[in-house]
Amino acid sequence: MSRTARLDSAHITPSAHYTGYIWYRHRLAEAPFVTPFGRLAYGVLAPVSWGARVAFGLDLERLLLQRHLLIDARLHEAIQQRGVCQVVEIACGLSPRGRRFCARYPELRYLEADLPPMAARKRLLLHEEGWLDTRHQVHPVDILAQQGANDLQALFAGLDREAPLLVITEGLVNYFALPVIEAFWSRLAAQMRRFPSATYLTDLYPDLQEHPRYRQLRWGIDLVGRLTRGRYYLHYRNDREIAEGFGDCGFREVRVHGPKELGTGQVEAWPGLVRVVEARV
Numbered sequence: 001m002s003r004t005a006r007l008d009s010a011h012i013t014p015s016a017h018y019t020g021y022i023w024y025r026h027r028l029a030e031a032p033f034v035t036p037f038g039r040l041a042y043g044v045l046a047p048v049s050w051g052a053r054v055a056f057g058l059d060l061e062r063l064l065l066q067r068h069l070l071i072d073a074r075l076h077e078a079i080q081q082r083g084v085c086q087v088v089e090i091a092c093g094l095s096p097r098g099r100r101f102c103a104r105y106p107e108l109r110y111l112e113a114d115l116p117p118m119a120a121r122k123r124l125l126l127h128e129e130g131w132l133d134t135r136h137q138v139h140p141v142d143i144l145a146q147q148g149a150n151d152l153q154a155l156f157a158g159l160d161r162e163a164p165l166l167v168i169t170e171g172l173v174n175y176f177a178l179p180v181i182e183a184f185w186s187r188l189a190a191q192m193r194r195f196p197s198a199t200y201l202t203d204l205y206p207d208l209q210e211h212p213r214y215r216q217l218r219w220g221i222d223l224v225g226r227l228t229r230g231r232y233y234l235h236y237r238n239d240r241e242i243a244e245g246f247g248d249c250g251f252r253e254v255r256v257h258g259p260k261e262l263g264t265g266q267v268e269a270w271p272g273l274v275r276v277v278e279a280r281v
């Protein structure tokens with residue numbers, strides 16, 4: 001299963017270079033996180049992104065920033081208010097979050113994880129910069145693996161079972177059909193229940209059919225699907241359905257956050273498209 005599954009979603013990996021460049025452009029990442037492919041992809045897509053902004057008011061870069069900053073805000077809160085001291089970021093790609101949070105919180109343990117090739121690349125990057133140490137590490141994982149060296153059980157094996165845990169996925173869940181990602185969420189919730197308290201944070205794009213920019217959103221979604229040589233799915237139609245869906249996967253307490261929480265600098269004139277789900281087991 002693991003090998004097939006890895007092949008099934010490996011086409012998603014190049015998108016991590018593009019988002020990695022976006023974080024750098026907005027001063028969220030240091031230069032080593034930039035790859036030549038990320039820079040190239042940004043340049044090639046710049047006219048499309050400009051067109052979408054001018055013609056439809058759809059600002060892809062802002063959309064990405066909203067999700068990243070919302071997750072950051074929830075993570076700061078979890079560390080400062082709820083004593084979270086170990087974080088697992090699955091599908092980390094070239095995200096600089098682990099680096100930034102380890103620099104800010106000297107007691108924090110941060111485990112990044114991705115498909116084996118991307119995990120190897122990220123480990124090398126952190127190692128070359130001298131940022132890899134016992135509390136900041138990278139492991140391979142395949143969220144589709146139900147058993148084996150890259151499954152969730154192997155990823156969580158070295159964590160402290162007595163300490164609160166927080167798990168992140170960003171830019172991942174909408175690449176998978178709902179039954180596939182719900183099966184992952186159920187396996188994740190089962191692993192998280194082994195800790196005294198555990199929170200899951202993920203961005204999610206719902207199917208907001210009443211949204212004033214729904215047609216443009218569909219266009220953007222299809223484009224992302226084509227660019228990543230796969231499909232991009234929208235999950236659930238509103239916050240209530242999100243809460244019910246996560247409840248069915250074994251999460252007990254679900255809060256749904258939106259871009260309004262970020263304050264004026266990052267908010268659109270029209271309702272935001274991205275949600276950040278904060279779910280506890």
Ligand SMILES: C[S@@+](CC[C@H](N)C(=O)[O-])C[C@H]1O[C@@H](n2cnc3c(N)ncnc32)[C@H](O)[C@@H]1O
Binds near residue numbers: 009019
């Ligand atoms: C759009 S990128 C997002 C990267 C990063 N989280 C960010 O926001 O910049 C999607 C990431 O998901 C990873 N990925 C794809 N399929 C996966 C799987 N089955 N298991 C774990 N990670 C996967 C890719 O390798 C890639 O790094």
